[in-house]
Amino acid sequence: MITLLDLFSIAAISAGTFFFFAGTVGLLRFPDSLTRLHALTKADNLGLGLVALGLIPRADGALSALKLIVIWVLVLLSGGSTSQLIGRALRRGRK
Amino acid sequence: MNDLLLAAAGLIVLMVAIGLARILLGSNDVERLMAIQLLGTGGIAALLLIAYATNVPGVEDVALGLALLAALATIAFINLLDVDQGDAEA
Amino acid sequence: MSLLPILDVVLASLVIGVAIFTISARELFASVVGYVAYGLLLAFVWIRLYAPDVALTEAAVGSGVTGVLLITAGKRLGALKNAAPEAQPGFAFKLLTAVLAALVASALGAVILMLPDPPPSLAPEAAAAADGAGAGLGNPITAVLMSYRSLDTMLEKIVLILAVVGVWSVGADKAWGKAPAPLRQQKPYAPMVFLAQMLAPVGALIAIHIFWTGANAPGGAFQGGALLAAMWMVTMMARLADPPRIDSQWLRLALVAGPAVFLISGLAGAVVAGAFFAYPPSLAKPIILFIEAFMVLSIAAALPMLVAGPPSERPD
Numbered sequence: 001m002i003t004l005l006d007l008f009s010i011a012a013i014s015a016g017t018f019f020f021f022a023g024t025v026g027l028l029r030f031p032d033s034l035t036r037l038h039a040l041t042k043a044d045n046l047g048l049g050l051v052a053l054g055l056i057p058r059a060d061g062a063l064s065a066l067k068l069i070v071i072w073v074l075v076l077l078s079g080g081s082t083s084q085l086i087g088r089a090l091r092r093g094r095k
Numbered sequence: 096m097n098d099l100l101l102a103a104a105g106l107i108v109l110m111v112a113i114g115l116a117r118i119l120l121g122s123n124d125v126e127r128l129m130a131i132q133l134l135g136t137g138g139i140a141a142l143l144l145i146a147y148a149t150n151v152p153g154v155e156d157v158a159l160g161l162a163l164l165a166a167l168a169t170i171a172f173i174n175l176l177d178v179d180q181g182d183a184e185a
Numbered sequence: 186m187s188l189l190p191i192l193d194v195v196l197a198s199l200v201i202g203v204a205i206f207t208i209s210a211r212e213l214f215a216s217v218v219g220y221v222a223y224g225l226l227l228a229f230v231w232i233r234l235y236a237p238d239v240a241l242t243e244a245a246v247g248s249g250v251t252g253v254l255l256i257t258a259g260k261r262l263g264a265l266k267n268a269a270p271e272a273q274p275g276f277a278f279k280l281l282t283a284v285l286a287a288l289v290a291s292a293l294g295a296v297i298l299m300l301p302d303p304p305p306s307l308a309p310e311a312a313a314a315a316d317g318a319g320a321g322l323g324n325p326i327t328a329v330l331m332s333y334r335s336l337d338t339m340l341e342k343i344v345l346i347l348a349v350v351g352v353w354s355v356g357a358d359k360a361w362g363k364a365p366a367p368l369r370q371q372k373p374y375a376p377m378v379f380l381a382q383m384l385a386p387v388g389a390l391i392a393i394h395i396f397w398t399g400a401n402a403p404g405g406a407f408q409g410g411a412l413l414a415a416m417w418m419v420t421m422m423a424r425l426a427d428p429p430r431i432d433s434q435w436l437r438l439a440l441v442a443g444p445a446v447f448l449i450s451g452l453a454g455a456v457v458a459g460a461f462f463a464y465p466p467s468l469a470k471p472i473i474l475f476i477e478a479f480m481v482l483s484i485a486a487a488l489p490m491l492v493a494g495p496p497s498e499r500p501d
Binding site: 006009010013014016017020021023024027028033036037040041044045047048051052055058059064067068070071074075078079081082083085086089090 | 096099100103106107110113114117118122123125126128129132133135136137139140143144147155156158159162163165166169170173176177
Protein backbone atom coordinates (compact mmCIF):
# COMPACT_ATOMS: atom_id res chain seq x y z
CA MET A 1 0.00 0.00 0.00
CA ILE A 2 1.43 3.33 -0.95
CA THR A 3 0.85 5.80 1.83
CA LEU A 4 0.79 9.56 1.50
CA LEU A 5 4.28 9.82 2.95
CA ASP A 6 5.59 7.32 0.43
CA LEU A 7 4.01 9.35 -2.34
CA PHE A 8 5.68 12.47 -1.01
CA SER A 9 9.02 10.66 -0.91
CA ILE A 10 8.65 9.43 -4.46
CA ALA A 11 7.68 12.88 -5.70
CA ALA A 12 10.54 14.65 -3.96
CA ILE A 13 13.17 12.10 -4.97
CA SER A 14 12.00 12.10 -8.58
CA ALA A 15 12.14 15.88 -8.66
CA GLY A 16 15.61 15.77 -7.16
CA THR A 17 16.80 13.28 -9.75
CA PHE A 18 15.37 15.48 -12.48
CA PHE A 19 17.33 18.45 -11.17
CA PHE A 20 20.50 16.38 -11.17
CA PHE A 21 19.75 15.48 -14.76
CA ALA A 22 19.27 19.17 -15.58
CA GLY A 23 22.53 20.05 -13.88
CA THR A 24 24.43 17.40 -15.81
CA VAL A 25 22.91 18.53 -19.11
CA GLY A 26 24.00 22.06 -18.26
CA LEU A 27 27.46 20.80 -17.41
CA LEU A 28 27.76 19.10 -20.77
CA ARG A 29 26.15 21.70 -22.98
CA PHE A 30 26.85 25.16 -21.60
CA PRO A 31 29.48 27.05 -23.55
CA ASP A 32 31.57 28.60 -20.84
CA SER A 33 33.28 27.57 -17.59
CA LEU A 34 31.34 30.06 -15.53
CA THR A 35 27.98 28.93 -16.86
CA ARG A 36 28.93 25.31 -16.31
CA LEU A 37 29.85 26.15 -12.73
CA HIS A 38 26.47 27.80 -12.29
CA ALA A 39 24.62 24.78 -13.63
CA LEU A 40 26.58 22.46 -11.45
CA THR A 41 26.21 24.23 -8.13
CA LYS A 42 22.67 25.53 -8.37
CA ALA A 43 20.93 22.56 -9.95
CA ASP A 44 22.83 19.92 -8.03
CA ASN A 45 22.30 21.64 -4.69
CA LEU A 46 18.57 21.80 -5.33
CA GLY A 47 18.63 18.18 -6.41
CA LEU A 48 20.35 17.16 -3.20
CA GLY A 49 17.91 19.21 -1.15
CA LEU A 50 14.91 17.52 -2.75
CA VAL A 51 16.42 14.08 -2.31
CA ALA A 52 17.15 14.79 1.36
CA LEU A 53 13.58 16.10 1.77
CA GLY A 54 12.22 12.96 0.17
CA LEU A 55 14.23 10.73 2.50
CA ILE A 56 13.03 12.45 5.67
CA PRO A 57 9.88 10.30 6.01
CA ARG A 58 12.09 7.22 5.75
CA ALA A 59 14.58 8.29 8.37
CA ASP A 60 14.63 6.32 11.61
CA GLY A 61 14.19 8.88 14.31
CA ALA A 62 14.01 12.64 14.65
CA LEU A 63 17.78 12.99 14.94
CA SER A 64 18.36 11.28 11.59
CA ALA A 65 15.76 13.49 9.93
CA LEU A 66 17.38 16.55 11.45
CA LYS A 67 20.78 15.41 10.18
CA LEU A 68 19.38 15.17 6.65
CA ILE A 69 18.39 18.83 6.83
CA VAL A 70 21.76 19.77 8.30
CA ILE A 71 23.47 17.94 5.42
CA TRP A 72 21.54 20.02 2.94
CA VAL A 73 22.24 23.32 4.68
CA LEU A 74 25.93 22.43 5.01
CA VAL A 75 26.21 21.57 1.32
CA LEU A 76 24.39 24.79 0.42
CA LEU A 77 26.79 26.81 2.53
CA SER A 78 29.94 25.17 1.27
CA GLY A 79 28.68 24.96 -2.31
CA GLY A 80 27.83 28.64 -2.40
CA SER A 81 31.18 29.70 -0.98
CA THR A 82 33.32 27.33 -3.03
CA SER A 83 31.59 28.32 -6.24
CA GLN A 84 32.52 31.92 -5.44
CA LEU A 85 36.13 30.81 -4.98
CA ILE A 86 36.14 28.81 -8.21
CA GLY A 87 34.48 31.70 -10.03
CA ARG A 88 37.18 34.07 -8.84
CA ALA A 89 39.85 31.69 -10.03
CA LEU A 90 38.16 31.50 -13.41
CA ARG A 91 37.89 35.28 -13.64
CA ARG A 92 41.55 35.64 -12.79
CA GLY A 93 42.24 33.54 -15.84
CA ARG A 94 43.72 30.60 -14.01
CA LYS A 95 44.08 27.65 -16.23
CA MET B 96 9.93 1.54 -2.62
CA ASN B 97 13.47 0.30 -2.23
CA ASP B 98 13.61 -0.36 -5.95
CA LEU B 99 12.66 3.22 -6.63
CA LEU B 100 15.37 4.48 -4.29
CA LEU B 101 17.89 2.25 -6.02
CA ALA B 102 16.74 3.40 -9.44
CA ALA B 103 17.13 7.04 -8.43
CA ALA B 104 20.54 6.27 -6.94
CA GLY B 105 21.58 4.51 -10.12
CA LEU B 106 20.52 7.44 -12.29
CA ILE B 107 22.36 9.90 -10.08
CA VAL B 108 25.52 7.76 -10.08
CA LEU B 109 25.30 7.58 -13.87
CA MET B 110 25.04 11.34 -14.09
CA VAL B 111 27.93 11.81 -11.70
CA ALA B 112 29.92 9.45 -13.93
CA ILE B 113 29.07 11.41 -17.07
CA GLY B 114 29.82 14.69 -15.35
CA LEU B 115 33.14 13.38 -14.06
CA ALA B 116 34.11 12.12 -17.49
CA ARG B 117 33.37 15.50 -19.01
CA ILE B 118 35.15 17.46 -16.29
CA LEU B 119 38.22 15.34 -15.72
CA LEU B 120 38.97 14.53 -19.32
CA GLY B 121 38.07 17.59 -21.22
CA SER B 122 39.20 20.69 -19.44
CA ASN B 123 41.61 22.82 -17.55
CA ASP B 124 42.65 22.76 -13.93
CA VAL B 125 40.02 25.07 -12.50
CA GLU B 126 37.22 23.11 -14.07
CA ARG B 127 38.61 19.98 -12.52
CA LEU B 128 37.83 21.54 -9.15
CA MET B 129 34.20 21.24 -10.12
CA ALA B 130 34.64 17.49 -9.99
CA ILE B 131 34.94 17.74 -6.22
CA GLN B 132 31.76 19.83 -6.13
CA LEU B 133 29.97 17.30 -8.29
CA LEU B 134 31.00 14.43 -6.10
CA GLY B 135 30.10 16.42 -3.02
CA THR B 136 26.48 17.01 -4.05
CA GLY B 137 25.67 14.14 -6.40
CA GLY B 138 27.74 11.73 -4.43
CA ILE B 139 26.03 12.52 -1.16
CA ALA B 140 22.59 12.20 -2.75
CA ALA B 141 23.41 8.82 -4.26
CA LEU B 142 25.05 7.70 -1.02
CA LEU B 143 21.94 8.52 1.02
CA LEU B 144 19.66 6.76 -1.44
CA ILE B 145 21.80 3.63 -1.61
CA ALA B 146 22.18 3.41 2.15
CA TYR B 147 18.47 3.92 2.76
CA ALA B 148 17.63 1.28 0.18
CA THR B 149 20.02 -1.32 1.57
CA ASN B 150 19.49 -0.50 5.25
CA VAL B 151 22.98 0.60 6.19
CA PRO B 152 22.72 2.43 9.52
CA GLY B 153 24.43 5.69 10.38
CA VAL B 154 24.84 6.97 6.83
CA GLU B 155 23.86 10.53 7.71
CA ASP B 156 27.09 10.91 9.65
CA VAL B 157 29.08 9.69 6.68
CA ALA B 158 27.27 12.19 4.46
CA LEU B 159 28.01 15.02 6.91
CA GLY B 160 31.66 14.04 6.92
CA LEU B 161 31.73 13.94 3.11
CA ALA B 162 30.21 17.41 2.90
CA LEU B 163 32.84 18.81 5.23
CA LEU B 164 35.65 17.08 3.40
CA ALA B 165 34.51 18.25 -0.02
CA ALA B 166 34.70 21.82 1.26
CA LEU B 167 38.14 21.17 2.78
CA ALA B 168 39.48 19.71 -0.44
CA THR B 169 38.19 22.60 -2.55
CA ILE B 170 39.78 25.20 -0.28
CA ALA B 171 43.09 23.35 -0.40
CA PHE B 172 42.98 23.12 -4.20
CA ILE B 173 42.21 26.83 -4.54
CA ASN B 174 45.29 27.54 -2.45
CA LEU B 175 47.34 25.33 -4.74
CA LEU B 176 46.03 27.14 -7.82
CA ASP B 177 46.81 30.50 -6.30
CA VAL B 178 50.37 29.44 -5.71
CA ASP B 179 50.90 27.75 -9.05
CA GLN B 180 49.51 30.57 -11.09
CA GLY B 181 49.15 33.45 -8.71
CA ASP B 182 51.43 36.15 -7.56
CA ALA B 183 53.22 34.69 -4.54
CA GLU B 184 55.31 31.68 -3.71
CA ALA B 185 54.55 29.16 -1.00
CA MET C 186 16.24 -6.52 -6.38
CA SER C 187 17.90 -6.87 -9.73
CA LEU C 188 18.88 -3.20 -9.74
CA LEU C 189 21.57 -3.71 -7.16
CA PRO C 190 24.06 -5.62 -9.34
CA ILE C 191 23.68 -3.04 -12.11
CA LEU C 192 24.34 -0.26 -9.63
CA ASP C 193 27.36 -2.11 -8.33
CA VAL C 194 28.78 -2.54 -11.81
CA VAL C 195 28.32 1.16 -12.60
CA LEU C 196 29.93 2.13 -9.31
CA ALA C 197 32.86 -0.25 -9.78
CA SER C 198 33.49 0.96 -13.33
CA LEU C 199 33.38 4.56 -12.12
CA VAL C 200 35.96 3.82 -9.44
CA ILE C 201 38.25 2.05 -11.91
CA GLY C 202 37.82 4.85 -14.44
CA VAL C 203 38.79 7.53 -11.95
CA ALA C 204 41.75 5.41 -10.82
CA ILE C 205 43.01 5.07 -14.38
CA PHE C 206 42.61 8.81 -14.86
CA THR C 207 44.57 9.51 -11.69
CA ILE C 208 47.48 7.34 -12.75
CA SER C 209 47.63 8.57 -16.31
CA ALA C 210 47.16 12.30 -15.69
CA ARG C 211 49.98 14.41 -17.02
CA GLU C 212 50.13 17.06 -14.34
CA LEU C 213 50.22 17.07 -10.59
CA PHE C 214 47.02 19.06 -10.14
CA ALA C 215 44.92 16.74 -12.27
CA SER C 216 46.19 13.61 -10.58
CA VAL C 217 45.62 14.98 -7.08
CA VAL C 218 42.05 15.98 -8.01
CA GLY C 219 41.61 12.45 -9.34
CA TYR C 220 43.00 11.02 -6.13
CA VAL C 221 40.62 13.00 -3.91
CA ALA C 222 37.70 12.06 -6.16
CA TYR C 223 38.78 8.42 -5.97
CA GLY C 224 38.81 8.56 -2.18
CA LEU C 225 35.31 10.05 -2.05
CA LEU C 226 34.07 7.34 -4.42
CA LEU C 227 35.60 4.62 -2.28
CA ALA C 228 33.34 5.80 0.55
CA PHE C 229 30.46 4.61 -1.66
CA VAL C 230 32.03 1.23 -2.08
CA TRP C 231 32.40 0.84 1.67
CA ILE C 232 28.76 1.76 2.19
CA ARG C 233 27.81 -0.92 -0.34
CA LEU C 234 29.91 -3.34 1.71
CA TYR C 235 27.89 -2.39 4.83
CA ALA C 236 30.85 -0.69 6.54
CA PRO C 237 29.87 2.90 7.36
CA ASP C 238 32.71 3.29 9.89
CA VAL C 239 35.29 2.44 7.25
CA ALA C 240 33.52 4.71 4.75
CA LEU C 241 33.90 7.67 7.11
CA THR C 242 37.53 6.89 7.82
CA GLU C 243 38.31 6.43 4.12
CA ALA C 244 36.73 9.74 3.24
CA ALA C 245 38.32 11.63 6.14
CA VAL C 246 41.83 10.23 6.06
CA GLY C 247 42.27 8.59 2.67
CA SER C 248 40.80 11.41 0.67
CA GLY C 249 40.62 14.47 2.89
CA VAL C 250 43.79 14.61 4.96
CA THR C 251 45.98 12.72 2.48
CA GLY C 252 44.62 14.88 -0.33
CA VAL C 253 45.58 18.06 1.51
CA LEU C 254 48.97 16.51 2.28
CA LEU C 255 49.55 15.88 -1.43
CA ILE C 256 48.38 19.38 -2.30
CA THR C 257 50.71 20.98 0.23
CA ALA C 258 53.57 18.86 -1.06
CA GLY C 259 52.65 19.93 -4.59
CA LYS C 260 52.80 23.57 -3.56
CA ARG C 261 56.26 23.19 -2.09
CA LEU C 262 57.47 21.15 -5.05
CA GLY C 263 56.07 23.81 -7.32
CA ALA C 264 58.31 26.34 -5.68
CA LEU C 265 61.28 24.08 -6.32
CA LYS C 266 60.26 23.14 -9.83
CA ASN C 267 61.70 26.27 -11.30
CA ALA C 268 65.04 25.57 -9.69
CA ALA C 269 66.08 22.20 -11.10
CA PRO C 270 65.41 20.42 -14.41
CA GLU C 271 62.91 17.61 -14.25
CA ALA C 272 64.18 14.09 -14.61
CA GLN C 273 61.38 11.84 -15.75
CA PRO C 274 61.65 8.18 -14.77
CA GLY C 275 62.58 6.08 -17.78
CA PHE C 276 60.16 3.87 -19.68
CA ALA C 277 61.67 0.66 -18.33
CA PHE C 278 61.16 1.88 -14.79
CA LYS C 279 57.54 2.78 -15.44
CA LEU C 280 56.97 -0.61 -17.06
CA LEU C 281 58.49 -2.40 -14.08
CA THR C 282 56.29 -0.42 -11.68
CA ALA C 283 53.19 -1.22 -13.72
CA VAL C 284 54.01 -4.93 -13.84
CA LEU C 285 54.66 -5.09 -10.10
CA ALA C 286 51.42 -3.23 -9.32
CA ALA C 287 49.47 -5.57 -11.60
CA LEU C 288 51.08 -8.60 -9.94
CA VAL C 289 50.08 -7.39 -6.46
CA ALA C 290 46.52 -6.68 -7.61
CA SER C 291 46.15 -10.08 -9.28
CA ALA C 292 47.62 -11.86 -6.27
CA LEU C 293 45.04 -10.15 -4.03
CA GLY C 294 42.26 -10.99 -6.46
CA ALA C 295 43.35 -14.61 -6.68
CA VAL C 296 43.46 -14.94 -2.91
CA ILE C 297 39.96 -13.54 -2.56
CA LEU C 298 38.56 -15.80 -5.27
CA MET C 299 40.25 -18.88 -3.86
CA LEU C 300 38.98 -18.45 -0.30
CA PRO C 301 37.03 -21.42 1.04
CA ASP C 302 33.34 -20.78 1.49
CA PRO C 303 32.57 -19.60 4.23
CA PRO C 304 35.89 -17.82 4.55
CA PRO C 305 37.78 -18.24 7.82
CA SER C 306 37.50 -15.16 9.95
CA LEU C 307 38.40 -13.81 13.35
CA ALA C 308 35.15 -11.87 13.52
CA PRO C 309 33.04 -14.19 15.74
CA GLU C 310 35.94 -14.64 18.14
CA ALA C 311 36.58 -10.91 18.28
CA ALA C 312 32.91 -10.09 18.82
CA ALA C 313 32.64 -12.68 21.58
CA ALA C 314 35.80 -11.49 23.27
CA ALA C 315 34.70 -7.88 23.12
CA ASP C 316 31.40 -8.76 24.73
CA GLY C 317 33.07 -10.90 27.29
CA ALA C 318 35.36 -8.10 28.38
CA GLY C 319 32.16 -6.44 29.51
CA ALA C 320 32.64 -3.59 27.12
CA GLY C 321 28.90 -3.11 26.82
CA LEU C 322 29.24 -1.00 23.73
CA GLY C 323 26.62 -1.05 21.01
CA ASN C 324 29.13 -0.68 18.20
CA PRO C 325 31.14 -3.89 17.83
CA ILE C 326 33.87 -2.12 15.88
CA THR C 327 34.62 0.25 18.73
CA ALA C 328 34.52 -2.65 21.14
CA VAL C 329 37.08 -4.56 19.10
CA LEU C 330 39.31 -1.51 18.61
CA MET C 331 39.32 -0.43 22.22
CA SER C 332 38.95 -3.71 24.05
CA TYR C 333 39.91 -6.77 22.03
CA ARG C 334 42.91 -5.27 20.28
CA SER C 335 43.50 -2.23 22.43
CA LEU C 336 47.29 -2.69 22.34
CA ASP C 337 47.27 -2.41 18.55
CA THR C 338 45.23 0.78 18.64
CA MET C 339 47.52 2.38 21.20
CA LEU C 340 50.61 1.46 19.21
CA GLU C 341 49.06 2.97 16.09
CA LYS C 342 48.71 6.29 17.88
CA ILE C 343 52.34 6.09 18.97
CA VAL C 344 53.31 5.52 15.35
CA LEU C 345 51.44 8.70 14.49
CA ILE C 346 53.52 10.65 17.00
CA LEU C 347 56.72 9.12 15.62
CA ALA C 348 55.63 10.23 12.14
CA VAL C 349 55.17 13.80 13.39
CA VAL C 350 58.61 13.75 15.00
CA GLY C 351 60.03 12.40 11.75
CA VAL C 352 58.43 15.19 9.75
CA TRP C 353 59.71 17.79 12.20
CA SER C 354 63.23 16.45 12.02
CA VAL C 355 63.40 17.16 8.28
CA GLY C 356 63.56 20.89 8.97
CA ALA C 357 66.80 22.81 9.12
CA ASP C 358 68.72 22.68 12.38
CA LYS C 359 68.49 26.42 12.86
CA ALA C 360 64.72 26.27 12.48
CA TRP C 361 64.11 23.80 15.29
CA GLY C 362 61.52 25.15 17.67
CA LYS C 363 59.99 27.55 15.20
CA ALA C 364 56.64 27.17 13.51
CA PRO C 365 55.99 25.50 10.15
CA ALA C 366 55.30 27.75 7.20
CA PRO C 367 51.71 29.01 7.00
CA LEU C 368 49.43 26.99 4.77
CA ARG C 369 48.67 30.02 2.66
CA GLN C 370 50.91 32.99 2.07
CA GLN C 371 48.60 35.58 0.64
CA LYS C 372 45.60 37.16 2.26
CA PRO C 373 42.58 34.99 1.55
CA TYR C 374 39.56 36.11 -0.39
CA ALA C 375 36.53 37.00 1.73
CA PRO C 376 34.34 34.01 0.80
CA MET C 377 37.13 31.69 1.89
CA VAL C 378 37.30 33.39 5.28
CA PHE C 379 33.52 33.28 5.58
CA LEU C 380 33.45 29.61 4.69
CA ALA C 381 36.14 28.79 7.23
CA GLN C 382 34.42 30.80 9.94
CA MET C 383 31.11 29.04 9.31
CA LEU C 384 32.47 25.60 8.60
CA ALA C 385 34.96 25.17 11.42
CA PRO C 386 32.58 25.41 14.41
CA VAL C 387 29.90 23.33 12.72
CA GLY C 388 32.48 20.79 11.63
CA ALA C 389 33.97 20.61 15.11
CA LEU C 390 30.52 19.93 16.54
CA ILE C 391 29.89 17.22 13.96
CA ALA C 392 33.29 15.68 14.67
CA ILE C 393 32.66 15.53 18.40
CA HIS C 394 29.21 14.07 17.75
CA ILE C 395 30.69 11.36 15.53
CA PHE C 396 33.25 10.51 18.21
CA TRP C 397 30.62 10.35 20.94
CA THR C 398 28.13 8.33 18.94
CA GLY C 399 30.81 5.82 18.01
CA ALA C 400 30.10 3.91 21.17
CA ASN C 401 26.75 2.72 19.85
CA ALA C 402 26.53 3.61 16.18
CA PRO C 403 28.96 3.99 13.28
CA GLY C 404 31.63 6.46 14.21
CA GLY C 405 34.42 6.54 16.73
CA ALA C 406 37.52 8.29 17.93
CA PHE C 407 39.53 8.04 14.74
CA GLN C 408 36.82 9.40 12.48
CA GLY C 409 35.99 12.21 14.91
CA GLY C 410 39.64 13.08 15.34
CA ALA C 411 40.26 13.12 11.59
CA LEU C 412 37.30 15.44 10.99
CA LEU C 413 38.46 17.71 13.82
CA ALA C 414 41.90 17.77 12.19
CA ALA C 415 40.24 18.68 8.89
CA MET C 416 38.49 21.63 10.56
CA TRP C 417 41.71 22.90 12.08
CA MET C 418 43.31 22.67 8.65
CA VAL C 419 40.44 24.68 7.17
CA THR C 420 41.13 27.51 9.59
CA MET C 421 44.85 27.34 8.87
CA MET C 422 44.29 27.40 5.13
CA ALA C 423 42.09 30.46 5.42
CA ARG C 424 44.73 32.19 7.56
CA LEU C 425 42.39 32.42 10.52
CA ALA C 426 45.07 30.60 12.48
CA ASP C 427 48.69 29.78 11.83
CA PRO C 428 50.57 26.55 12.48
CA PRO C 429 51.88 26.70 16.06
CA ARG C 430 55.54 26.66 17.05
CA ILE C 431 56.67 23.10 17.42
CA ASP C 432 58.10 23.72 20.86
CA SER C 433 54.82 24.95 22.32
CA GLN C 434 53.82 23.07 25.44
CA TRP C 435 50.17 22.70 24.61
CA LEU C 436 50.90 21.18 21.23
CA ARG C 437 53.26 18.60 22.65
CA LEU C 438 50.86 17.78 25.49
CA ALA C 439 48.01 17.36 23.02
CA LEU C 440 50.08 15.05 20.85
CA VAL C 441 51.12 12.81 23.70
CA ALA C 442 47.88 12.86 25.67
CA GLY C 443 46.10 10.12 23.75
CA PRO C 444 48.66 7.32 23.88
CA ALA C 445 49.69 8.34 27.39
CA VAL C 446 46.17 8.04 28.79
CA PHE C 447 45.74 4.80 26.87
CA LEU C 448 48.93 3.34 28.29
CA ILE C 449 48.15 4.43 31.83
CA SER C 450 44.70 2.85 31.57
CA GLY C 451 46.27 -0.35 30.33
CA LEU C 452 48.72 -0.45 33.20
CA ALA C 453 45.98 0.41 35.66
CA GLY C 454 44.00 -2.47 34.22
CA ALA C 455 46.82 -4.77 35.26
CA VAL C 456 46.38 -3.60 38.84
CA VAL C 457 42.62 -3.18 39.06
CA ALA C 458 41.19 -5.84 36.77
CA GLY C 459 43.88 -8.46 36.74
CA ALA C 460 45.37 -8.21 33.22
CA PHE C 461 47.15 -5.65 31.09
CA PHE C 462 44.46 -3.66 29.25
CA ALA C 463 41.57 -5.35 30.99
CA TYR C 464 38.74 -3.08 32.04
CA PRO C 465 36.56 -3.67 35.11
CA PRO C 466 33.27 -4.80 33.54
CA SER C 467 30.99 -2.24 35.13
CA LEU C 468 33.25 0.69 34.21
CA ALA C 469 34.29 -0.46 30.74
CA LYS C 470 32.20 1.95 28.70
CA PRO C 471 33.10 5.14 30.63
CA ILE C 472 36.77 4.19 30.62
CA ILE C 473 36.72 3.56 26.88
CA LEU C 474 35.02 6.88 26.18
CA PHE C 475 37.53 8.62 28.46
CA ILE C 476 40.48 7.13 26.59
CA GLU C 477 38.86 7.88 23.24
CA ALA C 478 38.39 11.54 24.15
CA PHE C 479 42.14 11.96 24.58
CA MET C 480 42.79 9.99 21.43
CA VAL C 481 40.58 12.41 19.51
CA LEU C 482 42.73 15.23 20.86
CA SER C 483 45.95 13.54 19.80
CA ILE C 484 44.74 12.67 16.32
CA ALA C 485 43.36 16.18 15.81
CA ALA C 486 46.76 17.58 16.79
CA ALA C 487 48.93 15.10 14.88
CA LEU C 488 47.31 15.03 11.43
CA PRO C 489 47.47 18.80 10.77
CA MET C 490 51.06 18.84 12.00
CA LEU C 491 51.89 16.16 9.45
CA VAL C 492 50.35 18.33 6.75
CA ALA C 493 51.95 21.57 7.97
CA GLY C 494 55.38 20.05 7.65
CA PRO C 495 58.77 20.79 9.17
CA PRO C 496 59.52 24.01 11.02
CA SER C 497 60.87 26.74 8.82
CA GLU C 498 62.67 29.97 9.35
CA ARG C 499 60.57 32.95 8.60
CA PRO C 500 61.54 36.61 8.43
CA ASP C 501 59.62 37.40 11.62
